[in-house]
Amino acid sequence: MDHENPLSRRQIVGAVGSGLAVAAAAPASAQAQTQAAPASAPTNPTSKYPKPPFKRQSQPWPGLAGRMDPKPDHGETSYRGSGRLAGRKALITGGDSGMGRAAAIAYAREGADVAINYLPDEEPDAREVMALIKAAGRTGLAIPGDLREEAFCQRLVDEAVRGLGGLDIVVCNAGRQQTHASILDITTEQFDWTMKTNIYAPFWIIKAALPHLRPGSSIIGTTSEQAYDPSPDLYDYAQTKAATMNYVKSLAKQLGPKGIRVNGVAPGPVWTPLQVSGGATQEKLEKFGGMTPLGRPGQPAELGSIYVQLAAEDASFATGQVYGSAGGSGQP
Ligand code: NAD
Ligand code: MG
Numbered sequence: 001m002d003h004e005n006p007l008s009r010r011q012i013v014g015a016v017g018s019g020l021a022v023a024a025a026a027p028a029s030a031q032a033q034t035q036a037a038p039a040s041a042p043t044n045p046t047s048k049y050p051k052p053p054f055k056r057q058s059q060p061w062p063g064l065a066g067r068m069d070p071k072p073d074h075g076e077t078s079y080r081g082s083g084r085l086a087g088r089k090a091l092i093t094g095g096d097s098g099m100g101r102a103a104a105i106a107y108a109r110e111g112a113d114v115a116i117n118y119l120p121d122e123e124p125d126a127r128e129v130m131a132l133i134k135a136a137g138r139t140g141l142a143i144p145g146d147l148r149e150e151a152f153c154q155r156l157v158d159e160a161v162r163g164l165g166g167l168d169i170v171v172c173n174a175g176r177q178q179t180h181a182s183i184l185d186i187t188t189e190q191f192d193w194t195m196k197t198n199i200y201a202p203f204w205i206i207k208a209a210l211p212h213l214r215p216g217s218s219i220i221g222t223t224s225e226q227a228y229d230p231s232p233d234l235y236d237y238a239q240t241k242a243a244t245m246n247y248v249k250s251l252a253k254q255l256g257p258k259g260i261r262v263n264g265v266a267p268g269p270v271w272t273p274l275q276v277s278g279g280a281t282q283e284k285l286e287k288f289g290g291m292t293p294l295g296r297p298g299q300p301a302e303l304g305s306i307y308v309q310l311a312a313e314d315a316s317f318a319t320g321q322v323y324g325s326a327g328g329s330g331q332p
Contacts, residue, residue, distance in 0.1 A: 052287045052290040059273065075106060098274060108136035199243050248322060
């Protein structure tokens with residue numbers, strides 16, 4: 001498998017045995033996740049990852065990360081945990097690829113058990129994520145199904161709660177994005193598809209999850225720079241991201257007194273299957289991310305730690321916030 005945890009068990013035990021303060025302070029269950037950071041010079045973010053021009057490529061929706069060229073980096077070999085989410089139980093929609101996979105890997109290595117949802121066509125990507133969660137020594141649950149159905153969203157939450165023995169982190173990350181040059185090209189069926197996936201599903205999932213969420217729990221929505229600075233070809237998608245940013249802020253006010261935090265992540269252009277399966281034109285793909293000050297798209301791995309930060313105990317005063325990661329394009 002090409003996504004093995006790079007450190008062997010012996011190396012991890014060695015790091016703990018060498019008396020690292022971080023390892024000594026972590027609970028026993030989290031120690032296996034704690035790894036020594038190697039000393040190295042900082043990496044230049046402009047040259048850290050592939051830059052445009054990219055090869056033209058297209059996959060049928062929803063696309064597979066495993067078939068992209070270059071393959072996205074979700075932190076498979078790089079993310080190091082330090083017990084920040086020890087014992088937590090997380091549900092991540094769209095956890096098979098992209099930002100959702102980066103969050104799933106990071107959460108598991110931080111000590112959380114993780115359930116992921118994805119579409120049945122994404123089974124090959126989901127299997128890789130399950131193997132990575134297990135390699136981190138955590139419980140992984142794979143729950144395929146279509147979020148456009150309310151009954152499925154309810155079942156998803158039920159299965160996650162039952163399978164994990166509770167729930168305290170909900171990441172509503174799944175999304176539908178299709179480029180359309182004109183509003184006249186968007187059928188009612190297409191519009192409905194985008195709304196159901198991006199707006200209704202989080203509404204249904206959060207309603208189903210709320211009775212299970214204790215004080216200290218965390219809800220995270222994936223919004224976008226599109227919420228603030230919409231592209232002309234993403235008329236329907238961009239407004240769902242504005243709605244996501246908005247529900248994060250309204251729910252944070254509603255659920256704050258109950259001790260439940262609600263935050264959002266706003267990525268800029270990130271190299272994921274959504275972009276190569278109808279989310280962007282071939283012209284845009286070739287130049288993807290080149291307009292950012294860093295001159296390249298982000299990789300999902302560069303956002304994993306944001307999902308960790310928003311869920312972690314030490315971010316206990318952060319609610320109603322939207323954290324951006326857009327290579328310098330400045331939104332939010
Ligand atoms: P991705 O293709 O890896 O992830 C999207 C996931 O959504 C898919 O893996 C799929 O499992 C899930 N999904 C879509 N429709 C579904 C349905 N009907 N039922 C169940 N699952 C469904 O791409 P990504 O870019 O990582 O997307 C994750 C989130 O990030 C999305 O909300 C997207 O809008 C947002 N986002 C992406 C970018 C970007 O440039 N890639 C930028 C800003 C925001
Ligand atoms: Mg996917």
